[in-house]
Amino acid sequence: MSDASVQTQTLDYQAILQSTTLRTDSFLRGFIASRQGVPTLLKESIEYSLFGPGKRVRPALALLAAQAVDGCIEDALPAAAALELIHCFSLVHDDLPAMDNDDLRRGRPTNHKIYGDAVAILAGDAMNTLAFELLAECVNDPSQSVKLLLELSRATGPAGMIGGQILDTCYPQLKHVDSQAANIESLQRIHRLKTGALIRAACRMGGVAARADAHHLQILDELGQAVGLVFQIVDDLLDVTSSDAQLGKKAGKDADIGKLTYPVLLGLEQTQAELHRQHKLAERALDQLGPAAEPLSLVVHALARRDK
Amino acid sequence: MSDASVQTQTLDYQAILQSTTLRTDSFLRGFIASRQGVPTLLKESIEYSLFGPGKRVRPALALLAAQAVDGCIEDALPAAAALELIHCFSLVHDDLPAMDNDDLRRGRPTNHKIYGDAVAILAGDAMNTLAFELLAECVNDPSQSVKLLLELSRATGPAGMIGGQILDTCYPQLKHVDSQAANIESLQRIHRLKTGALIRAACRMGGVAARADAHHLQILDELGQAVGLVFQIVDDLLDVTSSDAQLGKKAGKDADIGKLTYPVLLGLEQTQAELHRQHKLAERALDQLGPAAEPLSLVVHALARRDK
Numbered sequence: 001m002s003d004a005s006v007q008t009q010t011l012d013y014q015a016i017l018q019s020t021t022l023r024t025d026s027f028l029r030g031f032i033a034s035r036q037g038v039p040t041l042l043k044e045s046i047e048y049s050l051f052g053p054g055k056r057v058r059p060a061l062a063l064l065a066a067q068a069v070d071g072c073i074e075d076a077l078p079a080a081a082a083l084e085l086i087h088c089f090s091l092v093h094d095d096l097p098a099m100d101n102d103d104l105r106r107g108r109p110t111n112h113k114i115y116g117d118a119v120a121i122l123a124g125d126a127m128n129t130l131a132f133e134l135l136a137e138c139v140n141d142p143s144q145s146v147k148l149l150l151e152l153s154r155a156t157g158p159a160g161m162i163g164g165q166i167l168d169t170c171y172p173q174l175k176h177v178d179s180q181a182a183n184i185e186s187l188q189r190i191h192r193l194k195t196g197a198l199i200r201a202a203c204r205m206g207g208v209a210a211r212a213d214a215h216h217l218q219i220l221d222e223l224g225q226a227v228g229l230v231f232q233i234v235d236d237l238l239d240v241t242s243s244d245a246q247l248g249k250k251a252g253k254d255a256d257i258g259k260l261t262y263p264v265l266l267g268l269e270q271t272q273a274e275l276h277r278q279h280k281l282a283e284r285a286l287d288q289l290g291p292a293a294e295p296l297s298l299v300v301h302a303l304a305r306r307d308k
Numbered sequence: 309m310s311d312a313s314v315q316t317q318t319l320d321y322q323a324i325l326q327s328t329t330l331r332t333d334s335f336l337r338g339f340i341a342s343r344q345g346v347p348t349l350l351k352e353s354i355e356y357s358l359f360g361p362g363k364r365v366r367p368a369l370a371l372l373a374a375q376a377v378d379g380c381i382e383d384a385l386p387a388a389a390a391l392e393l394i395h396c397f398s399l400v401h402d403d404l405p406a407m408d409n410d411d412l413r414r415g416r417p418t419n420h421k422i423y424g425d426a427v428a429i430l431a432g433d434a435m436n437t438l439a440f441e442l443l444a445e446c447v448n449d450p451s452q453s454v455k456l457l458l459e460l461s462r463a464t465g466p467a468g469m470i471g472g473q474i475l476d477t478c479y480p481q482l483k484h485v486d487s488q489a490a491n492i493e494s495l496q497r498i499h500r501l502k503t504g505a506l507i508r509a510a511c512r513m514g515g516v517a518a519r520a521d522a523h524h525l526q527i528l529d530e531l532g533q534a535v536g537l538v539f540q541i542v543d544d545l546l547d548v549t550s551s552d553a554q555l556g557k558k559a560g561k562d563a564d565i566g567k568l569t570y571p572v573l574l575g576l577e578q579t580q581a582e583l584h585r586q587h588k589l590a591e592r593a594l595d596q597l598g599p600a601a602e603p604l605s606l607v608v609h610a611l612a613r614r615d616k
Contacts, residue, residue, distance in 0.1 A: 035465075035466060035467055036467060037467040037471065038466040038467050038471055039466070039471050039474045039475055041474060041478060042466050042470070042471055042474045043466065046466065089433075093429055093430075093433060096406075096429065098404075098406075098424075098425035098426050098429060099426050099429065116406075117406035118406050118407050118474075118477045118478070119474065119477075119478065121401055121404065121406060121407065121429065122401075122470050122473055122474050122477070124433070125397075125401060125432070125433070125436060125470050126465055126466040126470045126471075128433060128436050128437060129436060129440075129461050129464045129465040129466075129470065130461070130465055130466065132437075132440040132457060132461050133457075133458065133461035133462060133465055135457075136454050136457035136458045136461060137458060142450040142451040142453070142454040143450040145450070145454050145457075146444050146450040146453050146454065149440060149441075149443075149444035149453075149457065150441065150444045150445060153437050153438070153440050153441035153444060154441060156437045157343075157434055157437040157438055157441055158343060158346040158347070158350050158351065158354065158434040158437075158438065159343055159344060159345040159346050162350070162430050162433050162434045162437065163345065163346055163347050163350055163434075165430055166347045166349060166350045166426075166427065166430050167347055169426045169427075169430070170349060170426070170427065
């Protein structure tokens with residue numbers, strides 16, 4: 001390959017995402033294929049959601065964060081794969097009739113529409129457990145394995161993503177104040193937990209897998225927090241401005257069911273301003289990481305500008 | 309304390325179970341209390357199911373298995389607590405309307421009857437994740453932590469308890485043969501996974517926590533397999549012979565919904581014979597472990613004779 005083509009590849013975020021997705025999927029396929037004795041129906045349901053047309057944002061962040069601190073992408077593959085298992089588990093459960101009741105996800109029927117609620121609940125449960133099995137099995141150094149397990153379990157659990165989903169699902173019942181400030185505080189807490197915790201963990205876990213020092217881990221932490229908010233604000237904006245076909249799921253649903261979102265609370269203009277502010281915070285963190293962070297930087301900017 | 313009272317205590321399985329339960333619950337309460345930032349509703353729902361009037365069989369097996377191989381009960385507390393978190397998660401999800409649809413568990417309304425389906429799903433998810441967080445956080449030696457994590461995740465996941473629940477829930481749809489032999493094989497697979505995997509893991513994890521050698525781990529493994537079947541066969545028998553009040557849940561339900569059970573397939577007499585056979589296998593394993601296994605032995609025999 002010529003230098004010019006390497007250069008072109010380096011600057012193309014789509015090629016970067018394609019590469020991180022391929023590596024993550026290949027790792028995940030190998031891991032799932034090597035599980036013995038899984039009932040066929042459960043395996044099918046897991047694979048339906050795990051290998052659907054996802055964006056693989058969290059794996060990309062983990063792999064590129066490892067690279068950004070001069071680590072080896074290979075070392076962060078178990079972290080990337082475990083993050084995607086947790087993300088997919090959360091989507092399958094969030095889509096259930098008892099939760100957000102969504103029929104469409106990534107342009108296809110949701111897991112429970114195909115396999116029924118019981119299988120979807122169990123497939124989600126299985127992916128939750130498999131994420132931790134993967135980190136325990138596929139990370140060679142036990143102390144590295146435990147560090148990654150701690151990051152992922154805390155980001156996933158009741159003080160992380162699952163806690164955020166409770167707040168998001170139950171907000172109308174929990175709301176007891178009407179002030180704008182209190183609502184914004186609630187919204188930020190929901191976002192920090194529901195989407196933010198796992199995205200932050202992705203950046204941190206990439207750093208941990210690459211054995212980053214405390215200083216670099218702190219930068220990745222700040223980057224992860226900003227990227228988590230960028231991602232969620234763009235999600236909120238897309239729900240308002242997109243069609244079902246563009247999103248691959250039901251658009252405009254947030255407002256329909258009275259969910260707290262940035263556009264609902266702040267209006268479009270202030271929401272754009274907040275997006276810009278968080279994007280700047282992410283850029284500031286990226287600037288501290290140097291040239292190895294260029295692919296990560298390209299993907300972060302693409303996330304801030306995505307249209308689906 | 310006099311020798312006589314030690315002797316009396318040693319021979320009383322109820323006192324043994326009371327002690328293992330107290331230690332497990334105290335450990336679990338400390339762990340849950342130290343989680344910061346958990347939304348109140350989620351914490352309440354978790355505590356409702358985790359600290360309800362359970363039998364704490366799996367923690368007892370783990371703690372007493374550690375003692376049986378001359379280990380320290382204290383070292384097995386994280387394993388015991390993590391096993392109970394997984395067990396409670398599975399009960400909360402199994403009781404959901406989309407699964408077994410049970411209103412009553414341990415004499416109280418099931419989690420979703422109190423908190424609603426969404427919160428119950430998320431409380432189950434959270435306990436699943438917390439079990440792994442606990443093992444990663446509370447076991448001091450990383451290589452011990454990883455060994456326990458591997459045991460628990462494999463016993464819980466799609467080739468373990470969760471796989472068994474799929475087979476149990478979906479059996480009517482999966483059944484494509486009518487022969488008695490094929491049905492017994494299906495039943496054994498369901499039992500080996502659904503209840504057996506976690507009970508076997510309890511015995512093994514006690515051994516791992518006590519750093520048992522391969523020989524003793526193998527004995528605990530065989531014990532765990534036999535105890536798992538003993539436990540399930542007694543469960544099947546109690547469902548036929550008990551009242552709702554005795555069980556603390558709906559009795560006679562298995563037959564009502566056409567579930568495969570030992571009494572349905574083999575009749576009461578042959579089921580009793582199979583119970584006796586598995587109990588003997590457990591005894592044979594216990595005999596190989598020597599005097600330190602006496603408390604474990606008392607609890608195993610009590611499980612084979614339990615009436616609720």
